[in-house]
Amino acid sequence: MRAAVLHAPRDLRIEEVPKPQVRAGEVLLRVRATAICGTDVGIYIGKEKTNYPRIQGHESTGEIVEIGEGVRDLSVGERVVINPAVFCRDCFFCHYGTTNLCNQGGLFGREFDGSFAEYVRVPAYSVHKLPEEISFIDGTSLNVLATVLRAHDRFAVKPGDLVAVVGQGVAGLLHTRVAKLRGASKVIGISRSQWKLDLARQFGADEVAGAGGSDAVKQVMEITGGRGVDVVIESVGKGDTLRESMEMVRPGGVVVAFGVGAKSIPDFPHYLMYYKELDLVGSRGMRPVDYENGIRLCANGQIDLKPLVTEVLPLEKLKDGMETMVSNPGKALRIVINI
Ligand SMILES: [Zn+2]
Numbered sequence: 230m231r232a233a234v235l236h237a238p239r240d241l242r243i244e245e246v247p248k249p250q251v252r253a254g255e256v257l258l259r260v261r262a263t264a265i266c267g268t269d270v271g272i273y274i275g276k277e278k279t280n281y282p283r284i285q286g287h288e289s290t291g292e293i294v295e296i297g298e299g300v301r302d303l304s305v306g307e308r309v310v311i312n313p314a315v316f317c318r319d320c321f322f323c324h325y326g327t328t329n330l331c332n333q334g335g336l337f338g339r340e341f342d343g344s345f346a347e348y349v350r351v352p353a354y355s356v357h358k359l360p361e362e363i364s365f366i367d368g369t370s371l372n373v374l375a376t377v378l379r380a381h382d383r384f385a386v387k388p389g390d391l392v393a394v395v396g397q398g399v400a401g402l403l404h405t406r407v408a409k410l411r412g413a414s415k416v417i418g419i420s421r422s423q424w425k426l427d428l429a430r431q432f433g434a435d436e437v438a439g440a441g442g443s444d445a446v447k448q449v450m451e452i453t454g455g456r457g458v459d460v461v462i463e464s465v466g467k468g469d470t471l472r473e474s475m476e477m478v479r480p481g482g483v484v485v486a487f488g489v490g491a492k493s494i495p496d497f498p499h500y501l502m503y504y505k506e507l508d509l510v511g512s513r514g515m516r517p518v519d520y521e522n523g524i525r526l527c528a529n530g531q532i533d534l535k536p537l538v539t540e541v542l543p544l545e546k547l548k549d550g551m552e553t554m555v556s557n558p559g560k561a562l563r564i565v566i567n568i
């Protein structure tokens with residue numbers, strides 16, 4: 230089969246490799262689409278560790294072409310989306326229902342070969358059925374939606390709440406939409422890029438702030454009559470934006486540290502956290518239930534994934550897609566490889 234094989238940082242080659250052999254408890258998928266996500270880019274440039282040679286790719290959809298021994302409830306020809314987070318199903322965290330925190334897990338395309346390839350084998354528990362209403366290309370964004378829904382299970386947007394979403398990338402836009410679905414009376418979408426703010430409106434933002442790097446905290450304070458919002462979802466992952474989030478939330482409010490990027494924050498506003506009596510909420514990865522809920526919301530038309538994909542490329546152009554993400558991460562929202 231054809232696959233994109235990473236031999237060293239930035240040394241990505243399209244090669245002919247053996248088709249994976251399905252084992253007991255697994256299914257073999259004919260991969261149809263795989264998105265390039267930030268984690269892939271981190272592995273590609275060598276910032277995130279992997280063993281070489283490695284086939285990357287994990288936010289994928291495909292069709293089942295072979296079923297391993299002992300697999301029930303799935304059949305050949307079914308359309309599916311992959312949950313790329315591997316978990317052991319046996320540890321304290323898995324038993325507790327928090328498979329996203331499994332400490333014996335891993336990720337497809339990093340610890341295991343992934344799906345920038347024609348075929349991939351995955352455990353049967355890793356696939357979720359993809360209804361006809363969701364295309365293979367759009368379905369790759371269910372992965373991001375699942376992480377967003379996991380986060381929304383960690384705190385409550387209550388009907389009538391004022392919510393700010395800092396960062397309007399793929400996850401930020403989905404947070405904007407989900408906050409509206411949960412009954413927020415007003416969602417403020419925050420980004421420097423005007424085109425992302427236009428998309429934020431499309432995803433349900435009532436107000437936007439921060440265009441061109443303008444003072445988003447000041448604008449949020451104006452919009453909320455000087456009080457601040459009830460909930461801020463930080464979806465950028467930088468120290469500055471987390472600090473701003475803690476400034477624009479009202480006393481007694483919730484700040485969700487959803488974005489990943491900064492390993493630590495210099496000058497963490499500890500006093501502000503005490504003084505405003507803030508709840509700071511972390512969220513990591515997703516669980517199977519988050520896929521099931523996300524699939525239903527999209528199949529029902531409550532969430533439209535289509536505007537998230539800004540570019541579709543063939544497997545041969547994967548390297549170009551990676552380089553675009555490295556050199557100009559703000560240019561494309563989401564690049565999907567059609568395989
Ligand atoms: Zn990813």
Ligand SMILES: [Zn+2]
Pocket residue numbers: 316317318319320321322323324328331332333334
């Ligand atoms: Zn586990």
